[in-house]
Amino acid sequence: MNPAPFFDPFLAARDGGRYDQYRWFRERAPAAWGRPPQRVFGDALYLFSHHAVTRGLAHPALLQAPETAEYRIIRDALKATPDFRMILAAVLFTDPPAHAVLRRPMSQAMTMASVQPRRAALQARAQSLLDACCRRKHFDLVADFASPYIVGALGDLMGLPLGDPLALKEETARLARALDLQHEDSPCSGHAPAAVALARRVERTLTTTKPHPDGLCMRFLELYEGGNWSREDLVTNLVFLLFAGQETAVDGLGNAVVSLARNPEAWRSLASGQVDSLDATDELLRYDPPLQYAATRIAAEPLTIAGIAIPANTAVVPVLASANRDPEAFPMPETVRLDRRPAASRTFGHGPHVCAGKHVARLEIAVALETVLAYLPPEAIDLDRTVERDLITFRGHRQIPVTPDSSDR
Structure with a gap:
């Protein structure tokens, strides 16, 4: 009997064929054991089929921080990095x-009905940025448009001035690298503490700036001052x-273009409507989700998904892009069909941890x-020179x- 295939997310990403790897595993089984997502875990179970991913995201015994002695040791090891x-x-x-205490004020402030009034301001920001970009012979969609557009929109949502978008992008990109799946030979501790730098930025802004009364920051401050939240x-x-409101939105916009x-x-x-x-x-x-x-789930107790017995304290990783x-x-999942209306998409997750800001990101x-399609033809994008993260x-x-x-190329 052939041994069960063993998934290596590091190899899949390095070879540039991640979607081929997901398909190969998904066609053989809905889930497979693989290399741990962080060095502190043992082998992890990766979920590939849509059904397995959906079940994993909503399973009541798959938690972020189960109260078991074994997992507390793992969490303490993770906390060794700032x-x-x-x-x-x-x-x-x-x-x-x-x-629920942390999520409720976010989800209440970011319903589709509450974010729709932001459309006009988003359109004005996008048009202003592209007006400036298109006066140049060449520009970079990520640095010159997507990053300042998303950072400006995020500042409006939070009710805070966020300063230089490229400086913020550099800090959040460092945090993305620190939180990424880590190979056993990749020293997490070698990364500068990006979260600490972002925390200092937040504290400095709170000290020097009065948040807009309609922004999320003011809502968070009221929860803190009312004793519902800690500092x-x-x-x-x-x-x-x-971090999340900027990194994934910039990536999602770039991937879409x-x-x-x-x-x-x-x-x-x-473009034609x-x-x-x-x-x-x-x-x-x-x-092509960002x-x-x-995020890795931990089995709080023994359980079964996709016919696989999962011991307690095992790391389980739903592969959203595979689902x-x-x-x-x-049907025909590797074809772009803009009128598909993929209600079952798992881009924003599913279950109790479904992305609270999904309506914000979708509208942005x-x-x-x-705006991009109103200003540019597809030939304006130099596909041969794009650089992936x-x-x-x-x-x-x-x-x-x-x-x-494009005649200037």
Whole structure:
């Protein structure tokens, strides 16, 4: 009998064929054992099929921080690095009932109805940035458009001035690298404590700036001053918003533009208004999501998923990008169909930890795509010179060169 295949996320990302790897494993089994996502874990179970990922994301015994003696040892080891020590207190890495206390004010402030009034301001920001970009012979979509656009939008949402978008992007990119899946030979401790730098930025801004009364920061401050949140809750979750609200949105926007440039008919279909921009955004984020893996879950007790017995304290990793390409959920999943309306997409997760800011991100990216496609033809994107990020969990681009007049190439 052949041994069961063993998944190596580091190899899949390094070879540039991650989607081929996901498909290979998914076609053989809905889940497979593989290399641990962090050095402190033993072998982990990776979930590949849409059904297995969905079940894993919602399973009540798969937790972020189960109260077992064995996992406390693992969590203490993770906390040995400053970035993990801070970020593990954020909403994403907590379990009920504390999770609801932290999540509720975020989700209440970021419903689709509450974010729709931001559309006009987003359009104005996108148009202003692209007006400036298109006066140049060449520009970089990531540095010159996506980053300042998303950082400006995030500042409006939070009700805080965020300063130089490229400086903030550098700090959040360092945190993404520190939180990425770590090879056993990759010393996490070698990274500068990016979360600490972001926390200092937050504390400095809170000291020198009065937040806008309608922003999320003011809502968080009221919870802190009312005794519902600790100071750690306040600072850590502002740091988490700075990180998650910017890294994944910039990556998602860049991936979407590149996917459209590789599919000129889809580009023209969206540019002409034949497809709703939010529907198109959902499909593009399904096709090439910025977050490939969900946060690692830990089995609080022995359980079974996809017919596999999982011992207590085992790390379980739902592969979101694999679920999004499962033909059982999405016919012809490796084809971009902008009118697909992929309601079952797992780009934003599922279950109690589904992304609280998903409606914000969808609208920001949809408005940006409308604007980019109104200003540029698909030939303006220099696909031969794009540079991808060298990360595993986070998929995006460091550079997307643009030549507004393609005859200038």
